């Protein structure tokens with residue numbers, strides 16, 4: 348068996364994607380270990396979820412750093428100290444700088460609640476409703492310099508229903524996020540993802 352993939356997760360809020368990753372590690376679906384969870388917000392509920400699984404958590408407050416680069420340098424130190432191979436942005440609501448992107452090129456994944464390249468940025472589900480699309484969804488991609496635009500690993504689509512609100516659409520999309528994020532991580536852990544230009548090739552099992 349290949350050695351376990353060491354994952355570090357960056358979070359800012361609720362942490363349901365983190366919870367799903369932790370559950371899938373525990374139930375054996377995901378051959379990996381989460382060794383550290385880092386948050387930019389002390390109040391993130393995700394921190395309690397990590398602690399409940401005995402995973403070390405670190406809060407790094409951006410306000411205490413002079414620049415985003417210095418702040419990301421502190422995050423990088425925390426990730427390296429824990430031997431992290433792959434970084435997951437799971438509801439991490441902060442743009443990452445080249446400090447992290449270069450150190451973890453094609454080794455940092457983000458989950459975004461839209462079918463990218465549609466609706467990057469904040470409130471993706473609201474943007475989808477306002478635009479009137481009939482299909483929405485979510486994307487797991489490698490993080491690159493342009494926000495929400497790195498090589499796409501997996502996507503899942505859901506229908507937009509006539510009376511959807513931002514909440515109901517977000518909940519339908521979230522169910523799919525919980526499927527495709529651990530799946531992308533497992534593909535990575537099996538060494539099956541290869542970035543070729545803008546594309547991610549997925550090797551057969």
Ligand code: GAR
Nearest residue numbers: 360361362363364437438458459460
């Ligand atoms: C998820 O919907 C995730 O896709 C989104 O934040 C939510 C976090 O939920 N991320 C972004 O919008 C990033 N641009 P969670 O904290 O329960 O995992």
